[in-house]
Amino acid sequence: MTLIYKKMKTICLVLLFISVSSADDARVNFGVEDGTNAKLAEQRNYQSSPIQNYNTEFSNEPYAIGFNYHDYEQMTKFLRLTTSKFPSLTALYSIGKSVQGRDLWVMVVSASPYEHMIGKPDVKYVANMHGNEAVSRELMLHLIHYLVTSYATDPYVRWMLDNTRIHILPSMNPDGFEVSKEGTCEGGQGRYNARGFDLNRNFPDYFKQNNRRPQPETEAVKEWVSKIQFVLSGSLHGGALVASYPFDNTPNSLFQNYAAPSLTPDDDVFKHLSLVYSSNHAKMGRGVSCKSSTPGFKQGITNGAAWYPLTGGMQDFNYVWHGCMEVTLEVSCCKYPPANELPRYWEDNKMSLVKFLSEAHRGIQGFVMDDNGNPLEKVSLKIKSRDIGFQTTKYGEFWRILLPGVYKLEAYADGYVPREIEFMVVNDHPTLLNVTLYVAKRKDGPTYYRPQQQHQPPQYHQHLGPPYDQQPQGSGILSSLSSGFNNFFGSIFG
Numbered sequence: 452m453t454l455i456y457k458k459m460k461t462i463c464l465v466l467l468f469i470s471v472s473s474a475d476d477a478r479v480n481f482g483v484e485d486g487t488n489a490k491l492a493e494q495r496n497y498q499s500s501p502i503q504n505y506n507t508e509f510s511n512e513p514y515a516i517g518f519n520y521h522d523y524e525q526m527t528k529f530l531r532l533t534t535s536k537f538p539s540l541t542a543l544y545s546i547g548k549s550v551q552g553r554d555l556w557v558m559v560v561s562a563s564p565y566e567h568m569i570g571k572p573d574v575k576y577v578a579n580m581h582g583n584e585a586v587s588r589e590l591m592l593h594l595i596h597y598l599v600t601s602y603a604t605d606p607y608v609r610w611m612l613d614n615t616r617i618h619i620l621p622s623m624n625p626d627g628f629e630v631s632k633e634g635t636c637e638g639g640q641g642r643y644n645a646r647g648f649d650l651n652r653n654f655p656d657y658f659k660q661n662n663r664r665p666q667p668e669t670e671a672v673k674e675w676v677s678k679i680q681f682v683l684s685g686s687l688h689g690g691a692l693v694a695s696y697p698f699d700n701t702p703n704s705l706f707q708n709y710a711a712p713s714l715t716p717d718d719d720v721f722k723h724l725s726l727v728y729s730s731n732h733a734k735m736g737r738g739v740s741c742k743s744s745t746p747g748f749k750q751g752i753t754n755g756a757a758w759y760p761l762t763g764g765m766q767d768f769n770y771v772w773h774g775c776m777e778v779t780l781e782v783s784c785c786k787y788p789p790a791n792e793l794p795r796y797w798e799d800n801k802m803s804l805v806k807f808l809s810e811a812h813r814g815i816q817g818f819v820m821d822d823n824g825n826p827l828e829k830v831s832l833k834i835k836s837r838d839i840g841f842q843t844t845k846y847g848e849f850w851r852i853l854l855p856g857v858y859k860l861e862a863y864a865d866g867y868v869p870r871e872i873e874f875m876v877v878n879d880h881p882t883l884l885n886v887t888l889y890v891a892k893r894k895d896g897p898t899y900y901r902p903q904q905q906h907q908p909p910q911y912h913q914h915l916g917p918p919y920d921q922q923p924q925g926s927g928i929l930s931s932l933s934s935g936f937n938n939f940f941g942s943i944f945g
């Protein structure tokens with residue numbers, strides 16, 4: 452078996468595990484009363500129910516967002532107020548509950564808040580995953596406020612919301628936030644969830660086995676991203692000023708603290724996405740350093756592993772498991788600065804936050820169908836020579852962010868003749884490409900690209916080998932020393 456074939460097989464196994472179905476599962480539940488909500492959270496299908504229930508509650512309140520920190524109650528109230536004031540632009544749903552029972556609220560901002568727009572991308576921001584990294588949480592509330600109040604007057608925002616569904620999870624770790632202290636720039640109090648787990652070390656990992664017990668917050672996000680095909684995502688953090696892109700982990704376990712780059716086959720795209728954020732930011736792109744003792748990041752971007760490697764991070768998971776390009780956005784040197792500094796953080800990040808998401812409209816998009824024009828779901832796709840694959844949705848849709856150039860798309864579905872199609876990407880608009888797959892006549896099938904059927908979830912560390920060289924063996928005392936060091940190192944930074 453050639454190395455290429457092995458790689459493809461690996462990717463196909465990943466793809467088979469992915470569930471990117473049901474865009475109308477992305478409908479929204481409105482169970483804001485506690486009892487109802489627990490039930491709806493169990494169903495985890497984000498079904499909608501009438502929004503009108505809550506409209507009267509806020510009928511006389513002005514719609515505003517202050518530059519103060521919003522605890523869980525205040526945040527919830529603001530989100531509900533938003534849906535009552537902007538029912539045709541927003542929807543609120545819960546993807547589950549934290550350890551202490553707080554809802555993990557997601558607000559959709561879009562001209563189609565309740566339903567996926569077929570052919571148009573869904574994107575997301577996840578903030579406050581580390582509970583004490585509080586700026587990100589407030590940025591999300593301000594972003595929501597900005598988008599809904601600009602829709603009528605700002606053509607760019609209108610275009611974005613007409614063509615994109617933006618899902619915003621302002622706090623992935625609401626329990627951690629509640630025990631964090633305003634004015635605390637560093638340290639770990641409030642970083643972890645209520646059971647002491649670091650949520651950004653709690654995801655399945657592409658390179659190493661992650662034995663940490665999955666936490667409810669992580670499970671909720673995993674379920675969410677398996678139901679909605681997100682094209683692009685930002686994970687917002689604090690404690691540094693940099694856009695950090697995959698991979699966060701590295702196949703090299705013994706010497707991983709040397710912080711060597713661990714690059715994806717989409718490195719050009721990830722660098723570009725990171726630069727869009729950093730260069731639209733008031734300071735990040737200049738490589739401003741947070742401490743005089745440490746240098747800033749060149750152009751305000753870095754590869755995650757080149758900064759410091761970590762196992763179980765969310766961005767590698769999004770990219771490898773779900774074909775969603777996620778970048779970690781470190782938006783403030785101080786994790787939880789005094790509230791009077793919030794106006795400046797908002798001004799510094801506002802443009803970046805909007806421009807970053809619009810990058811979902813770059814590259815290729817289209818549909819895969821059979822020769823009767825019926826959409827084909829879960830078709831395994833990959834851009835030739837970029838060995839991290841992705842899949843079609845139940846409407847046969849696919850998206851992939853790519854920079855201008857000429858590429859080949861490889862499409863494989865069991866029972867169909869695989870195809871390879873050349874296409875071109877330009878700068879100004881996405882390339883639309885519809886692909887028809889024909890039923891395979893012969894049983895012995897294609898020779899170039901045939902994934903094995905697998906119904907069990909993969910054993911991550913066994914099946915999902917590193918994309919390049921040998922699978923590392925992380926065992927023994929050196930490895931545990933090194934991972935201990937990583938934990939220490941990881942909690943200093945974002």
Ligand SMILES: *[C@@H]1O[C@H](CO)[C@@H](O)[C@H](O)[C@H]1NC(C)=O
Nearest residue numbers: 570817818820824883884885
């Ligand atoms: C691609 O297919 C979709 C869905 O069937 C259709 O709406 C669209 O017009 C097609 N686009 C092109 C360029 O053929």
Ligand SMILES: [Zn+2]
Nearest residue numbers: 581688689945
């Ligand atoms: Zn963080």
